[in-house]
Amino acid sequence: MTYAPISENDVPFALLALERMMFIRAFEKACWDLSAGAQPAIIGSIHLCAGQEAVPVGACAALADSDKIIATYRGHGWALESGLSPASVLGEICLRQSGINGGRAGSALIMGDGGRFVAENSIVGAGGPIADGVALALSYQKTGGVVVVSFGDGAMNQGALHEALVFATTRKLPVVFVCENNGWSELTPTSRIVPFDRLSRRANGYGMPGATIDGCDPLAVRDTIGLAADRARRGEGPSLIECNTVRLWGHYNKDVEHYRPKAERAAAAERDPIEAMRRRLEAVGAIDSATFKGLQAKLDAEADSLADQVTGEAAPDPQTARDHVVQTSVGTSIVVDDQPQTWTYQQAVNEALRAELRERQEVVVFGEDVGHAGGIFGCTRNLQREFGEHRVFDTPIAEAAILGTAVGSSMAGLRPVAEIMWMDFILVALDQLINQAANVRYVTRGRMSAPLVVRVQQGATPGSCAQHAQSLEALLAHIPGLRVGLPSTPQDAYDMLRAAVADPDPCVIIEARELYQTKGTVLPKITPIGSSRLRRSGRDLAIVAWGMAANKAEEAAEALAAEGIEASVLDLRWLAPLDSTELMKVVEQSGRRALIVHEANTTGGFGAEILSRLIENGFMNVARLGTPDVRIPASPVLQRALLPNCEAIVAASKALISRREPVAA
Numbered sequence: 080m081t082y083a084p085i086s087e088n089d090v091p092f093a094l095l096a097l098e099r100m101m102f103i104r105a106f107e108k109a110c111w112d113l114s115a116g117a118q119p120a121i122i123g124s125i126h127l128c129a130g131q132e133a134v135p136v137g138a139c140a141a142l143a144d145s146d147k148i149i150a151t152y153r154g155h156g157w158a159l160e161s162g163l164s165p166a167s168v169l170g171e172i173c174l175r176q177s178g179i180n181g182g183r184a185g186s187a188l189i190m191g192d193g194g195r196f197v198a199e200n201s202i203v204g205a206g207g208p209i210a211d212g213v214a215l216a217l218s219y220q221k222t223g224g225v226v227v228v229s230f231g232d233g234a235m236n237q238g239a240l241h242e243a244l245v246f247a248t249t250r251k252l253p254v255v256f257v258c259e260n261n262g263w264s265e266l267t268p269t270s271r272i273v274p275f276d277r278l279s280r281r282a283n284g285y286g287m288p289g290a291t292i293d294g295c296d297p298l299a300v301r302d303t304i305g306l307a308a309d310r311a312r313r314g315e316g317p318s319l320i321e322c323n324t325v326r327l328w329g330h331y332n333k334d335v336e337h338y339r340p341k342a343e344r345a346a347a348a349e350r351d352p353i354e355a356m357r358r359r360l361e362a363v364g365a366i367d368s369a370t371f372k373g374l375q376a377k378l379d380a381e382a383d384s385l386a387d388q389v390t391g392e393a394a395p396d397p398q399t400a401r402d403h404v405v406q407t408s409v410g411t412s413i414v415v416d417d418q419p420q421t422w423t424y425q426q427a428v429n430e431a432l433r434a435e436l437r438e439r440q441e442v443v444v445f446g447e448d449v450g451h452a453g454g455i456f457g458c459t460r461n462l463q464r465e466f467g468e469h470r471v472f473d474t475p476i477a478e479a480a481i482l483g484t485a486v487g488s489s490m491a492g493l494r495p496v497a498e499i500m501w502m503d504f505i506l507v508a509l510d511q512l513i514n515q516a517a518n519v520r521y522v523t524r525g526r527m528s529a530p531l532v533v534r535v536q537q538g539a540t541p542g543s544c545a546q547h548a549q550s551l552e553a554l555l556a557h558i559p560g561l562r563v564g565l566p567s568t569p570q571d572a573y574d575m576l577r578a579a580v581a582d583p584d585p586c587v588i589i590e591a592r593e594l595y596q597t598k599g600t601v602l603p604k605i606t607p608i609g610s611s612r613l614r615r616s617g618r619d620l621a622i623v624a625w626g627m628a629a630n631k632a633e634e635a636a637e638a639l640a641a642e643g644i645e646a647s648v649l650d651l652r653w654l655a656p657l658d659s660t661e662l663m664k665v666v667e668q669s670g671r672r673a674l675i676v677h678e679a680n681t682t683g684g685f686g687a688e689i690l691s692r693l694i695e696n697g698f699m700n701v702a703r704l705g706t707p708d709v710r711i712p713a714s715p716v717l718q719r720a721l722l723p724n725c726e727a728i729v730a731a732s733k734a735l736i737s738r739r740e741p742v743a744a
């Protein structure tokens with residue numbers, strides 16, 4: 080590769096870039112050494128960025144302190160260049176208490192502490208949608224900030240990244256998408272996967288400018304990313320910059336590269352950005368070989384001393400392993416209006432959103448069809464008209480981008496309420512909830528969180544096919560770090576949604592589609608997250624339910640009362656956090672018998688969790704009633720044969736009452 084001579088103006092930056100690249104290389108070399116040997120200080124895999132240093136060095140030189148960076152998992156260089164202290168980065172890689180995440184993240188998931196570096200992402204491509212969210216927050220807050228998100232050439236084929244590029248164009252977000260093309264998708268040459276060169280050509284299809292540049296030249300990176308960042312700052316939207324770079328070492332520290340042709344490795348070494356910059360600076364007389372060697376020795380010594388310091392530091396305290404999963408919720412009921420209203424469930428959702436948009440400037444509402452049309456069930460009707468398109472807007476049909484935008488924007492100070500149209504569709508984007516949102520508080524030890532709300536509806540209704548009918552609350556309630564609530568009345572639809580927006584952790588509110596048009600009296604208030612509702616008290620058994628099933632349980636309790644059987648009905652409302660105290664109390668007071676009812680399939684349903692907890696607390700006379708383990712058919716005749724209805728609950732209650740209480744072991 081021949082370069083034009085470095086101009087006089089560029090010499091100071093070129094010298095700085097050389098030093099920064101050499102420091103990153105020395106740091107990576109120290110990591111490599113620490114991961115070797117019989118008792119390595121670095122355990123697990125690490126993915127080093129040797130050869131790619133010019134990308135973070137050039138990019139960060141083009142950015143302001145108020146800009147944000149989301150890095151590829153091969154991201155040590157980005158973390159260092161963004162301004163994290165080398166000791167806190169190496170401490171994290173060595174899983175020490177002193178690490179920026181106290182050993183909770185490790186090498187590939189380093190998260191920042193609210194400064195320029197947001198995070199790496201070890202789910203390749205997943206940073207794209209999060210970058211959209213951070214950019215949404217920056218533009219909403221009018222900071223003039225820009226987000227740079229980097230990812231590999233392999234990640235360019237991820238669906239989530241594609242969605243992020245689409246979403247960023249639609250919203251003209253200030254994002255610079257940076258592909259670090261080192262030619263390798265893990266162990267496979269990218270040329271075998273993508274049959275054309277210049278991945279930046281894809282930019283055209285997204286409707287954004289694209290450029291392919293020499294990613295081994297920090298000056299080219301600085302100048303091109305600078306142009307893209309300026310454009311983003313002017314409100315002209317995202318760009319895609321492909322930086323052609325080289326992977327000098329293996330995919331990860333233990334990679335023997337049996338798959339890699341020697342000639343390709345040698346060609347990569349020829350493009351080593353540090354060597355190239357040294358030659359260029361020597362050519363203009365800005366550095367000589369003695370100075371270069373001296374610099375090398377100084378930086379190697381710095382890295383070695385850093386390694387000595389960090390390896391002497393303590394491991395995390397095991398007593399803290401359970402800390403920072405969620406913020407413990409405290410709170411009392413607040414009546415926000417003492418005038419009772421008669422609202423449908425759908426109106427109650429609409430009014431709760433209206434109140435939140437009115438009272439909190441940081442609330443934004445978005446999803447498919449939620450803006451102009453007001454949602455396919457009318458839950459967001461008129462909100463865009465009242466609050467403007469910047470606060471209530473339509474998104475592309477891109478669930479990963481919707482949820483990722485919720486993650487990123489909530490991390491950056493907004494309170495997004497994102498709608499996923501159907502529970503079944505959340506499955507295409509679960510990564511953003513489970514791998515991303517749920518980890519933020521834990522990994523950052525509470526320095527950051529992702530206080531987003533996802534509204535979604537579920538349930539089987541006549542004619543709804545097997546991909547529009549599933550009750551999947553157990554999937555979400557299984558995940559530490561997520562809050563999950565299922566309102567079953569207009570009252571709860573209102574106050575649970577408001578509680579969710581107030582909560583500092585990610586919440587999913589699962590509405591019941593079948594209930595949208597049911598009317599009820601609503602006294603507008605906000606009740607604490609995690610509280611259940613005792614709908615009815617009875618001495619013979621407790622029927623415990625949530626969502627749509629809670630209404631059926633109440634209907635069944637009335638039918639049982641007509642036969643002289645008194646059932647309590649406990650509507651749990653929230654599965655996470657679970658109101659265990661009230662659950663135990665109600666079952667104790669209801670003949671120590673409990674029937675758990677849910678519309679979800681029986682096996683692995685949340686009923687199994689409730690049963691376990693009851694049994695662990697000494698309640699043995701317990702049973703569950705869910706939908707049998709079959710797919711959900713569209714035919715109402717077939718649905719009726721499966722879903723727990725009033726008759727089935729009555730029958731299961733009677734069977735439980737007639738059962739003799741087993742003796743606890």
Ligand SMILES: Cc1ncc(C[n+]2csc(CCOP(=O)(O)OP(=O)(O)O)c2C)c(N)n1
Nearest residue numbers: 153201202203231232233234261263264265
């Ligand atoms: C969603 C997802 N799929 C697969 C992986 C496993 N994986 C880890 S790194 C990697 C290669 C990524 O290649 P590229 O994006 O080109 O980045 P590079 O390794 O070249 O830096 C893969 C497939 C992953 N981490 N995440």
